[in-house]
Amino acid sequence: MTLVAGIDSSTQSCKIVIREAETGALVRSGSAKHPEGTEVNPQAWWDAFLQAVEAAGGLNDVAAAAVGGQQHGLVALDAEGEVIRDALLWNDTRSAAAAEQLILEYGEAEQGPAAWSRMVGSVPVASLTVTKLRWLADAEPQNARRIAAVALPHDWLTWKISGSTDIRDLATDRSEVSGTGYFDPALGQYRYELLAQALRISQDQAERIVLPEVAEPSEQVGTGDASRGWGELVLGPGAGDNAAASLGLGMSTGDVSISIGTSGVVAAVSPKPIQDPTGVIAGFSSATGEYLPLAVTLNGSRVLDGAARMLGTDHAGLAELALASEPGANGLGLVPYLEGERTPNFPHATGSFVGLSLTSMNPQDVARASVEGLLCGLADGLEAMTALGVPVNSIQLIGGAAKSPAVQQIAPAIFEREILVPEPGEYVADGAARQAAWVLTGTPTPPDWTASLVQTFTAEPARFIRERYAERRHLFAERS
Ligand SMILES: Nc1ncnc2c1ncn2[C@@H]1O[C@H](COP(=O)(O)OP(=O)(O)O)[C@@H](O)[C@H]1O
Numbered sequence: 001m002t003l004v005a006g007i008d009s010s011t012q013s014c015k016i017v018i019r020e021a022e023t024g025a026l027v028r029s030g031s032a033k034h035p036e037g038t039e040v041n042p043q044a045w046w047d048a049f050l051q052a053v054e055a056a057g058g059l060n061d062v063a064a065a066a067v068g069g070q071q072h073g074l075v076a077l078d079a080e081g082e083v084i085r086d087a088l089l090w091n092d093t094r095s096a097a098a099a100e101q102l103i104l105e106y107g108e109a110e111q112g113p114a115a116w117s118r119m120v121g122s123v124p125v126a127s128l129t130v131t132k133l134r135w136l137a138d139a140e141p142q143n144a145r146r147i148a149a150v151a152l153p154h155d156w157l158t159w160k161i162s163g164s165t166d167i168r169d170l171a172t173d174r175s176e177v178s179g180t181g182y183f184d185p186a187l188g189q190y191r192y193e194l195l196a197q198a199l200r201i202s203q204d205q206a207e208r209i210v211l212p213e214v215a216e217p218s219e220q221v222g223t224g225d226a227s228r229g230w231g232e233l234v235l236g237p238g239a240g241d242n243a244a245a246s247l248g249l250g251m252s253t254g255d256v257s258i259s260i261g262t263s264g265v266v267a268a269v270s271p272k273p274i275q276d277p278t279g280v281i282a283g284f285s286s287a288t289g290e291y292l293p294l295a296v297t298l299n300g301s302r303v304l305d306g307a308a309r310m311l312g313t314d315h316a317g318l319a320e321l322a323l324a325s326e327p328g329a330n331g332l333g334l335v336p337y338l339e340g341e342r343t344p345n346f347p348h349a350t351g352s353f354v355g356l357s358l359t360s361m362n363p364q365d366v367a368r369a370s371v372e373g374l375l376c377g378l379a380d381g382l383e384a385m386t387a388l389g390v391p392v393n394s395i396q397l398i399g400g401a402a403k404s405p406a407v408q409q410i411a412p413a414i415f416e417r418e419i420l421v422p423e424p425g426e427y428v429a430d431g432a433a434r435q436a437a438w439v440l441t442g443t444p445t446p447p448d449w450t451a452s453l454v455q456t457f458t459a460e461p462a463r464f465i466r467e468r469y470a471e472r473r474h475l476f477a478e479r480s
């Protein structure tokens with residue numbers, strides 16, 4: 001039996017699945033927590049990875065591995081391959097002003113966003129790596145000057161697994177680089193002039209910075225660290241987590257996934273590159289050679305974590321409360337910008353409950369409004385996706401909060417569509433494992449693995465909830 005490992009180095013934890021390469025059958029798994037915060041020393045990801053490997057029974061009998069990871073985080077390395085400062089994660093909003101500057105440098109009003117969406121498929125927001133580089137150049141020039149290589153979380157981890165300390169061995173894939181803001185997904189090329197612009201250096205200097213080699217979707221990028229007994233371990237290029245999840249779910253054109261993990265993500269497979277000058281949809285690439293436009297919110301599962309905490313209950317209790325209320329929560333709505341927001345781009349926003357009354361000021365309506373507010377933000381993303389002509393035939397709900405019965409039952413009312421919920425699983429890690437198996441087979445398409453069982457949820461459409469949310473989504477206070 002040939003075994004492959006898939007790793008999901010996500011915001012909150014590291015998860016590993018070890019699967020049978022031919023069939024995809026799950027053999028064993030493990031996980032370990034990541035620290036809190038939007039600024040994290042990458043060593044913590046490595047420590048969690050090693051713990052997760054141990055929990056999963058080791059890698060010594062595994063033939064190939066690949067890593068899916070939280071996207072966009074800035075891992076700045078010096079010439080010796082040492083991490084220069086803690087990584088700034090995708091949900092760190094300190095580079096919001098840098099994003100605005102970078103856009104303005106390409107023109108006022110609609111000109112700047114249009115230029116960026118043409119150049120890199122996305123309009124910069126604080127999440128994108130390019131804005132974090134500009135922030136670094138201005139706030140910590142001494143650190144910026146030391147940069148010899150720029151990696152992202154998943155490619156840094158792949159490189160660590162290989163045991164290399166040579167920055168020229170860094171490798172990545174299209175899905176990950178398409179979220180940097182200095183890579184053109186349509187042409188499949190780095191844009192060094194944008195790296196130069198972000199760091200306020202010349203193009204010559206930018207071209208001397210090592211960026212990870214962009215591998216083909218099923219290309220081997222190295223082998224594991226022999227000193228750890230992983231010398232025979234074939235390494236795949238890995239992928240950004242959303243692209244890995246799409247591979248894990250076996251998505252193709254017309255399929256949409258809505259992931260409610262730390263981030264809330266609407267992702268769709270598109271055969272052609274997507275450019276949205278409004279910035280709502282990011283024009284990223286998939287892990288299989290197609291494109292994967294995304295709408296991403298900063299406020300996913302943690303909206304429900306926070307609501308449960310506030311109501312003194314757990315996730316099961318929160319779901320029970322929400323389902324005991326009624327559609328529309330008696331007029332109460334949550335604008336869920338608890339950590340600022342990326343889509344829509346309100347990096348300094350806070351959340352707000354709107355429509356409190358003596359009738360609605362109770363745990364059931366607060367719980368219901370929390371679930372509805374979270375889903376309304378994602379429904380706006382889905383609407384923007386369809387407005388761009390991206391085909392939407394089916395919607396699968398994944399991520400930690402997809403386990404909530406309230407989310408499962410309320411989602412079809414808010415999305416006004418049938419919702420498919422695959423059995424709970426680690427779809428990012430599964431996609432990475434499937435990529436690892438694909439690297440071994442060398443076939444033109446990934447191996448066919450048995451699809452997971454899917455539950456279907458339907459509900460009476462409740463358009464009035466979205467209409468009311470649309471009137472209220474600008475009602476919030478800025479973070480003081
Ligand atoms: N039954 C549940 N209902 C709602 N949220 C849940 C439930 N189970 C887990 N979660 C939340 O899901 C999140 C973890 O999901 P995951 O997709 O692994 O996130 P990430 O990939 O961002 O680390 C946590 O915020 C956790 O509290």
Ligand SMILES: O=C(CO)[C@@H](O)[C@H](O)COP(=O)(O)O
Pocket residue numbers: 010011012069070071072090127179241242261262263264265294296300
């Ligand atoms: O920023 C994005 C995608 O653009 C996020 O989806 C991150 O990739 C984090 O993923 P999770 O840890 O929430 O799964």
